[in-house]
Amino acid sequence: DSGVTQTPKHLITATGQRVTLRCSPRSGDLSVYWYQQSLDQGLQFLIQYYNGEERAKGNILERFSAQQFPDLHSELNLSSLELGDSALYFCASNLDGANEKLFFGSGTQLSVL
């Protein structure tokens, strides 16, 4: 158990809808990262937050947004969903040292039908 909690584990929705993925980082971790993994693909970095503020942005679509709350949990909002948004979404956390590994949650499997 990594200590990173993601909910829900599975999400099935329709095109055009909006969903929210939730992540609770490990206790004490200040940084939260979001990644998207499409079928048989590598991990695409979406966005990073550090202590409530956006730190780095990757290939995140404008239809997607995220935030980190004062209690350090984070939410990833996906709107106007398309079939191609179907993927495994990972949240990861660490204290933010550059030599620190990321601790990954078990992911949210999103299926857009």
Place this chain on the structure above:
Amino acid sequence: AQKITQTQPGMFVQEKEAVTLDCTYDTSDQSYGLFWYKQPSSGEMIFLIYQGSYDEQNATEGRYSLNFQKARKSANLVISASQLGDSAMYFCAMREVYNNNDMRFGAGTRLTVKP
């Protein structure tokens, strides 16, 4: 921008033999970290090994070792005495210390261990 390249989409190895998974990276930073993760079919991401850019010795963790060649910008993962449970996707990742500080991953290598 940092870039991680894993040129082997798939690899096969016989049980109990050693295997090397390739990883090259591109960065203009002098200070960075290199990581390897394993993703079994169950989907979770499992940390295997870390190498810092200033570390003079190659990192080792049990059956895993990292063959770090800084001048060539390569960070190959060596798995010794392969086991059936090693069958999984393996991802190389890099994190620059001073530039954005996010971690980027390669496309991965699917390793299959044959009995």
